[in-house]
Amino acid sequence: MPNNDRRLIEDLIPIREISAEASREKSLRHGNISTLHLWWARRPIVAARAAVYGALVPAPTDAKERETYMARMRKLCSWDIPNGVLEQARKDILEANGGKPPRVLDMFAGGGSIPLEALRLGCESYAVELNPVAQEIWLFPRGRREEVGRMGHRTR
Numbered sequence: 001m002p003n004n005d006r007r008l009i010e011d012l013i014p015i016r017e018i019s020a021e022a023s024r025e026k027s028l029r030h031g032n033i034s035t036l037h038l039w040w041a042r043r044p045i046v047a048a049r050a051a052v053y054g055a056l057v058p059a060p061t062d063a064k065e066r067e068t069y070m071a072r073m074r075k076l077c078s079w080d081i082p083n084g085v086l087e088q089a090r091k092d093i094l095e096a097n098g099g100k101p102p103r104v105l106d107m108f109a110g111g112g113s114i115p116l117e118a119l120r121l122g123c124e125s126y127a128v129e130l131n132p133v134a135q136e137i138w139l140f141p142r143g144r145r146e147e148v149g150r151m152g153h154r155t156r
């Protein structure tokens, strides 16, 4: 990270695209693990992904880099992440963290969107949640880790 430690999230976030994807995600009724049980406070995963990525990579240093990051963010924040985009995002995060996967902790994990997306982005991910229902329905379903590890995207 550069000395001033300014992060991407402080410079750009494609709000319009994230909002559009988030409302599509919220209207899913079947075909995704999140529909097993409603968890009211669960944040949309595309928003969580943007927040985790944006918080872990440095802010662009010039207009060209800014454009590159904007294009990358837009693709990263779509439900069906195009091939190669997730791998690039993981690489960016590793590079920004001296080659070591950063540790991400959500101390109020709720439906688990932040730890899930941190895991998908190659981080060492930790979650704390008081309510056992939230833990059961989202954080610990069998195969969840494997699903995230295997795929950059899911089918609906």
Ligand SMILES: C[S@@+](CC[C@H](N)C(=O)[O-])C[C@H]1O[C@@H](n2cnc3c(N)ncnc32)[C@H](O)[C@@H]1O
Pocket: 041, 042, 043, 048, 106, 107, 108, 109, 110, 111, 112, 113, 114, 128, 129, 130, 131, 134
């Ligand atoms: C707003 S929700 C979390 C949303 C989540 N971070 C996300 O991005 O989707 C807050 C969660 O904090 C949990 N919580 C409240 N007090 C807690 C505590 N002392 N320790 C751990 N979890 C707690 C609640 O059960 C609730 O699920």
